[in-house]
Amino acid sequence: MAKQKKQPRPKAETPKGFRDYFGAEVTQRTEMLRTIAGVYHRYGFEALETSAVETVEALGKFLPDVDRPNDGVFAWREDEDDGKGDWLALRYDLTAPLARVYAQYRNDLPTPYRRYAMGPVWRNEKPGPGRYRQFYQCDADTVGAASMAADAEICAMLADTLEEVGIPRGDYLIRINNRKVLNGVLEAMGLEDAEQHDAVLRTIDKFDKVGEDGVRALLGKGRLDASGAYIDGVGLSEAQADPVVAFLTSRGADSAATLANLRAAVGSSAMGAEGIDELEQIAGLLDAQGYGPDRIVIDPSVVRGLGYYTGPVYEAELTFDIFDDKGRKRQFGSVAGGGRYDDLVKRFTGQAVPATGVSIGVDRLLAALREKGRIKAVTHGPVVVTVMDRDRMADYQAMVAELRNAGLRAEVYLGNPKNFGNQLKYADRRHSPVAVIEGGDEKARGVVQVKDLILGAQIAESATLEEWKERPSQFEVPRGHLVAKVREILASHGIGQD
Amino acid sequence: MAKQKKQPRPKAETPKGFRDYFGAEVTQRTEMLRTIAGVYHRYGFEALETSAVETVEALGKFLPDVDRPNDGVFAWREDEDDGKGDWLALRYDLTAPLARVYAQYRNDLPTPYRRYAMGPVWRNEKPGPGRYRQFYQCDADTVGAASMAADAEICAMLADTLEEVGIPRGDYLIRINNRKVLNGVLEAMGLEDAEQHDAVLRTIDKFDKVGEDGVRALLGKGRLDASGAYIDGVGLSEAQADPVVAFLTSRGADSAATLANLRAAVGSSAMGAEGIDELEQIAGLLDAQGYGPDRIVIDPSVVRGLGYYTGPVYEAELTFDIFDDKGRKRQFGSVAGGGRYDDLVKRFTGQAVPATGVSIGVDRLLAALREKGRIKAVTHGPVVVTVMDRDRMADYQAMVAELRNAGLRAEVYLGNPKNFGNQLKYADRRHSPVAVIEGGDEKARGVVQVKDLILGAQIAESATLEEWKERPSQFEVPRGHLVAKVREILASHGIGQD
Structure with missing residues (x-):
């Protein structure tokens, strides 16, 4: 560590053309992939997950719109003792690895082989607005079937998937x-x-x-x-x-x-x-x-x-x-595409193997659903149990445990509890629907304060003083009624459990 | 393509130290990640997905058990026109990217920031038996909390997760x-x-x-x-x-x-x-x-x-x-580990930020569950509708559509239908529980043959001729009873619907 102090600080940045995905961006994609996998599975397709890294030799030169070999991929030469290691590269799609897999395991795989694959692919291209160098694909292919029924099936499955x-x-x-x-x-x-x-x-x-x-x-x-x-x-x-x-x-x-x-x-x-x-x-x-x-x-x-x-x-x-x-x-515009490619496996084996398949651009599809308001942009955060007395952390932990055991998403505030305003700001930034407060006075009286943060925000924004008085957004309830009260507030805002 | 013919064929192989995952290996891991994410989410942790690629500068030199800088990672120099591009590398864990993310977005993220991340990481190490250069990690970390309650919470959450x-x-x-x-x-x-x-x-x-x-x-x-x-x-x-x-x-x-x-x-x-x-x-x-x-x-x-x-x-x-x-x-032995690391973010910002977190070795945990028989090794394939008459493909497609609409996993045989034995071999290799047969004769009489392949295999293995006669494994039912009969057979083997 001593040596590092002399060096300039590293920049906290993603490499150009790459990005990070937060919270709902991740979980909504996971959910979509799960839905798609469900349809693919029902159609008899089997999951396949190849590694992100392939030999450049196996990937071949099939990257669209690129003329020079290995152009457009992230590639490096493997270090070996003799300095003559293989060239490796990140996959640029999920089809080239499938061709390699089918050639490698063709004696063990069923024929026809229906497989689906989902995961990131990488393109070493000039990044642009909304154009990233890592993005998700979600493919389904049938290898070893010359019949047009295979193509028809993929088109039908694609329609089912989109719906x-x-x-x-x-x-x-x-x-x-x-x-x-x-x-x-x-x-x-x-x-x-x-x-x-x-x-x-x-x-x-x-x-x-x-x-x-x-x-x-x-x-x-x-x-x-x-x-x-x-x-x-x-x-x-x-x-x-x-x-x-x-x-x-x-x-x-x-x-x-x-x-x-x-x-x-x-x-x-x-x-x-x-x-x-x-x-x-x-x-x-x-x-x-x-x-x-x-x-x-x-x-x-x-x-x-x-x-x-x-x-x-x-x-x-x-x-x-x-x-x-x-x-x-x-x-x-386009969110998925594919077709029949009867020569990809032949590169490896010399024998033509008929194949057809589709690739769904998951990120574009998610963008479309968000655009149409079919996916909620804002999702709610957890119930936040505030810390009024740092020596009673165990009490607060017991509250969140109770809430979680009831299937509710909940957490205790883990920052410095000295400034209570910071705790409510934190809850706000987390989009928390409810905050729970138990100071020494509440503890002594066997009650807790349960604050409806959504209602509170609505009132703060628009209510008159009269309305404010009539619609309290904070409720004192017996400690034993904590879970029931929180559940009641969540239900009043249509927020499901967990 | 003309030029390629002169080149030797590429080898159909994964690079050394990498492997492919098939079928249940993939879906069981997906299912486990989903379960773990569910617990993390309930504890108030938010999903984060960073890109696989980081600058070498941002990753730093924290790879365990490695002395030389950048040793142990897969790294390459980005091509830029002046030949002086950044060095990029595949992430070797999920903690270094978290430190970068927190430093980059610290003004927008809640503090403390609880986040979980799951995905592959890459190590440029000598591969060995059961030791791969790409493997999954599943992390949860709390950044910005000095309180020991953060460490206690992660340990409690880890216990809940394992259970x-x-x-x-x-x-x-x-x-x-x-x-x-x-x-x-x-x-x-x-x-x-x-x-x-x-x-x-x-x-x-x-x-x-x-x-x-x-x-x-x-x-x-x-x-x-x-x-x-x-x-x-x-x-x-x-x-x-x-x-x-x-x-x-x-x-x-x-x-x-x-x-x-x-x-x-x-x-x-x-x-x-x-x-x-x-x-x-x-x-x-x-x-x-x-x-x-x-x-x-x-x-x-x-x-x-x-x-x-x-x-x-x-x-x-x-x-x-x-x-x-x-x-x-x-x-x-060990399936997860972690601890408090208060200096990782400091590399970027100069300010120490307290942080603590755990990483679960998902592949090891899956191996443990398989070892203990808590995950079924063999899963069943789809119902296979065989093709007796290639001109009536639309009829067979209609059957699988009916089965799928009833929530059953089903597919039509898409290979060359000439040799019926190959179709049954295919169903066997797919671990199909049921095959459906409708030849011209059946079609004329308005019936289908439904073959219980699991029972058939049991009988073939052990039954006497008497038993074989008493326990038919193939049933002729009216075409309209197809779904009901298939469902009955699946239920008799305890196979759930999709």
Whole structure:
């Protein structure tokens, strides 16, 4: 310790792009994860928890929107005596570890293997407002099932999950597309240049933002964006752009209409036809189970950036409006997405293993529920037993023990008890609903003072003197009635036990 | 992807010292964390979740048993454009981040601040059998309370927690000591050499293993250990060693006796006397709340390795016997520990902030409960609806939907349905209690076959042909009775609903 005194004091700060979560932020997320796990479990999915750390080799280069290997991850070289340790990294999603696990344990795991996983992932990206370098994901995947029934099941489960966490039907929509259809369209166009191919994909992904005309411009010569900057186009001719636009605008009144439009858009492409057949199977299964277009639709404008999808892709978006910081109305947007990726396990084993799965952005979903007022922002703190006489700490501890044994959340004030005002300030900062007071006089008379802090705050804010007199917020009760009185006050404010 | 084909396949392995957790391993831990959080919450503690990543500067050099700075942590230098980014590291415990958080937000947090935290921590240490580099901790700390009532509260809460997760009274013991007493003893000995001081502490920590004679030898000339190696001693004279041994063996029949013995051991040391006063206060508070010596005792042999403790230290050990791999009986040992550390926040702010807290080793506690058979090792899988006719997938999906809506865990077989034997093997590997079968014939007759797989396995294992005939394990029921029949079978095996 002596040496440290010479050093400057460390800064008490989270690293850039990381944050801390307090109280209800933590417990509400825990509760949501529990609800989601319950639905996943009911669907037969098994929990899996891999470690946060993987070898860079096992993680691979599948991080979306990143070109250089290992870019975008937090990585370090393991110290070994010969200085040639493995490169390790924090996982950037829950899918890459799943592929590793399935390859590693494939002889012991059931096939198909349905698994769910929840936990933080890390991205070494430039942080921005509301954009953190550690965030939660909550995934469900089925590995080893080629059947479209696996994709349909995940979409149905996603709908059930959203409703169970508190997003009512009508406030969300799950949109399904298929990579093969898109590739079929590009095949039909005769687009062979890989760079142009990728540029078209990126353009399609902007359809939601720029609309049909915008996409047409971006596929051609380019356009001015909202900021006035000129965005170069892909350089296709009008005729070449036509099938892409036809594809994007092929969503019809129902699945049958959409599928018919798509068949026209892919022309004679065999891959495109295969993709449409797959969508038709998924639509049929979902229809049969009663998941209609109010919950799940086929929508060709869904692309999903991730390079590794090979078949159906799906996305859940919340359809209600919210208002941003500047008061502008906008849609909340995507909270979950996924798709089929048949090649991830192959990296390890050489054998293609069909797989499909979804990832829910738990933090975004929580934000949405808070935005809609479906999760209470303020939660109440514990009952605070104040300390009037520091030598009688055992008496106060006995009171909190009584309250806790009755299932009530309670604590004794543990700071310096000298200044009573500080104790009430503390109770206030804790959002305590009730404070309990027992001075020497009360002790001698066998009573306690029970203070209703919520009512007290209401009265302090608005009541007239008359009202104040009529509605006392502090009650003297016999010591033996402590628990009953506290319970009565909590009930009067609709606060449940524990 | 083209480039990757030329590279060798990545190994599907966890990094050394890390592991994966499957199914019940995950859900049982989640359940235990939930139970513990419930107790902590009832005591008024608030959840806090910090990020896994901290700056190395903020983490400091407090990792136990490690001498070099940053040794023992996973650390890397953040890439910044100028190549001079911060050093970041994975947290090695939950206490160092708490000190950082309290220093950072001290003006907004209530004081005292009671917080709990649960999550993985990482140690860059040599892995060994059962020793992993990522493991869970579950901490509760009170920051800003100098009162011994804070320490007493944490010990009482620890006892409640152990009982609530399933360790009955009598199977655990919480032992309390005080660093000041120990330092008082060393002061009374006149030990001024810092190295000798530390050597004495390390020796005391071995008391549980080597006993009184062993400690006496190690304080003096040294001794042969069990493996035959000679361990050098600290080099104290008999007379110098006497107070240490007196201290270690001062546990009496009750707290009063122990405290009297300790007073003798510390002689005239003012620090020692202060430590004993503190222990007396803790003992008094716990007595008043009914936490007797069957649950919590003062035990001078508790040292706790961590350098940063400044006052009371406490440890919970499980007292029942278990058998190790070689069939030898041993005690399960410590599952939680903590103490008072008044200097951790000071690193950041320059002001000493009193703090005390406990950390529960969740994985060890789970292992103990499994060892004692208090957590079921095998849990049952979902009901499996088999696929007899792949064109009727929608029918099978409808069945699982019905079962799930009735609160039962169910899934449809999603692999290649061609080989029916594979479907039953799958159900077996999933530990499914029930399989449902509906072929074309059943469909035509409006019935389903419901197969009791648990009974089937029992019969296959032991029944005679007669019994086999008398106790059919497969039942044909009308399609409309599916849910009722499945529920009946589950109930017959004592399997609850979801």
